[in-house]
Amino acid sequence: MKNIPFATIERVAKYLRCLKRLDEKKVKVISSKELAEHTKTTPEQVRKDFSYFGRFGKTGTGYDVKKLARKLESILKTQKKWNVAIIGAGALGSALARYPGFKESGYDIKVLFDNDPEKIGKKISGVEVVDIKKFGDTVKKKNIQIAIAAVPKESVNELEEAIAKSSIRGVINFVPVTLNFKTRRKIFIIDVDLAQKLYIMTYLIKRGKGMK
Amino acid sequence: MKNIPFATIERVAKYLRCLKRLDEKKVKVISSKELAEHTKTTPEQVRKDFSYFGRFGKTGTGYDVKKLARKLESILKTQKKWNVAIIGAGALGSALARYPGFKESGYDIKVLFDNDPEKIGKKISGVEVVDIKKFGDTVKKKNIQIAIAAVPKESVNELEEAIAKSSIRGVINFVPVTLNFKTRRKIFIIDVDLAQKLYIMTYLIKRGKGMK
Numbered sequence: 001m002k003n004i005p006f007a008t009i010e011r012v013a014k015y016l017r018c019l020k021r022l023d024e025k026k027v028k029v030i031s032s033k034e035l036a037e038h039t040k041t042t043p044e045q046v047r048k049d050f051s052y053f054g055r056f057g058k059t060g061t062g063y064d065v066k067k068l069a070r071k072l073e074s075i076l077k078t079q080k081k082w083n084v085a086i087i088g089a090g091a092l093g094s095a096l097a098r099y100p101g102f103k104e105s106g107y108d109i110k111v112l113f114d115n116d117p118e119k120i121g122k123k124i125s126g127v128e129v130v131d132i133k134k135f136g137d138t139v140k141k142k143n144i145q146i147a148i149a150a151v152p153k154e155s156v157n158e159l160e161e162a163i164a165k166s167s168i169r170g171v172i173n174f175v176p177v178t179l180n181f182k183t184r185r186k187i188f189i190i191d192v193d194l195a196q197k198l199y200i201m202t203y204l205i206k207r208g209k210g211m212k
Numbered sequence: 213m214k215n216i217p218f219a220t221i222e223r224v225a226k227y228l229r230c231l232k233r234l235d236e237k238k239v240k241v242i243s244s245k246e247l248a249e250h251t252k253t254t255p256e257q258v259r260k261d262f263s264y265f266g267r268f269g270k271t272g273t274g275y276d277v278k279k280l281a282r283k284l285e286s287i288l289k290t291q292k293k294w295n296v297a298i299i300g301a302g303a304l305g306s307a308l309a310r311y312p313g314f315k316e317s318g319y320d321i322k323v324l325f326d327n328d329p330e331k332i333g334k335k336i337s338g339v340e341v342v343d344i345k346k347f348g349d350t351v352k353k354k355n356i357q358i359a360i361a362a363v364p365k366e367s368v369n370e371l372e373e374a375i376a377k378s379s380i381r382g383v384i385n386f387v388p389v390t391l392n393f394k395t396r397r398k399i400f401i402i403d404v405d406l407a408q409k410l411y412i413m414t415y416l417i418k419r420g421k422g423m424k
Contacts, residue, residue: 006252013408040218076411078418095307105407170413195317199225199288201382206290
């Protein structure tokens with residue numbers, strides 16, 4: 001299970017999303033060919049990705065959708081529930097606090113942080129907005145491992161400082177800058193670039209067909 | 213230039229984001245090794261991806277950051293400006309209308325659509341909210357090619373109908389369902405799954421190091 005490429009993990013998360021949708025539609029069995037079509041990759045790639053994690057199905061009979069989804073979820077999530085904090089209670093942070101997809105996948109938004117006295121103490125979609133100055137203590141008390149960064153560019157320094165001093169293990173970063181934590185502790189960062197999807201879309205539109 | 217894998221296009225968009233950041237930091241030249249490190253892939257993959265589009269640099273001297281960014285952008289975007297509509301003026305749609313990264317990349321949010329009389333006619337971040345019933349006409353008049361879907365699950369049918377009847381070429385879909393357009397016209401769909409990033413993060417945290 002060592003040295004699994006990052007791209008494989010990204011694809012496994014895609015396969016999982018696809019399988020959950022199929023399960024909702026009562027699809028029972030899927031071949032690697034069909035799974036590849038749904039997730040815009042090749043059957044060879046699907047089988048290679050799965051080979052990192054052991055054997056998932058018998059050759060020729062396809063995969064059991066529900067079982068495979070459960071297996072992939074256990075690989076990615078490794079525990080039932082994770083607690084998440086959102087930093088920044090502006091438009092994007094508030095929208096993310098309301099996003100139903102997180103809870104459905106077992107990720108609980110426990111708290112929002114902001115530095116605006118107008119926002120602190122209020123609730124957004126049932127989630128309290130707490131002073132960013134109380135970040136470290138709150139994260140500890142609420143057993144939070146992951147932060148979602150959704151502050152304006154100008155507040156990035158304050159965010160970096162709060163995270164560096166806390167016990168946060170990973171950051172999903174929506175701020176269009178490269179985060180830099182002054183700590184020797186390992187903090188994982190995943191950057192989300194919403195404009196990237198538009199770049200891919202305009203490419204698709206201009207090329208028309210001809211995509212594998 | 214035929215049959216370029218979808219995964220290559222996704223990576224090209226990642227390279228572009230990385231190069232733009234480096235350019236902001238006044239970095240002039242980058243090797244494929246460095247670019248691979250920044251984007252979590254391998255130097256071989258970087259060179260293979262670029263090989264689809266011709267020669268970008270001389271062996272041994274690295275790539276000119278600014279020139280390469282311009283070249284990749286022209287591949288993905290193929291024209292200076294694209295007009296975009298957001299469907300759904302709720303929390304997520306409004307946040308997306310305010311997201312500065314779209315305009316910076318040359319994608320202009322021209323209009324929001326909603327079916328709520330309370331919202332129609334208002335402006336969000338300078339963008340007018342228009343009745344979804346006027347979708348087709350407005351899209352034509354404002355020369356919009358791309359729609360961002362950000363409605364609640366319950367409004368998906370109305371959204372699908374409006375898009376199917378319009379001249380929209382592609383949809384970036386934030387709604388956690390599989391869209392289905394009743395039209396013979398080709399409409400590209402890119403699904404955005406915000407929970408996917410959390411799955412990848414929890415995998416990284418649990419595995420610790422050991423990622424390629």
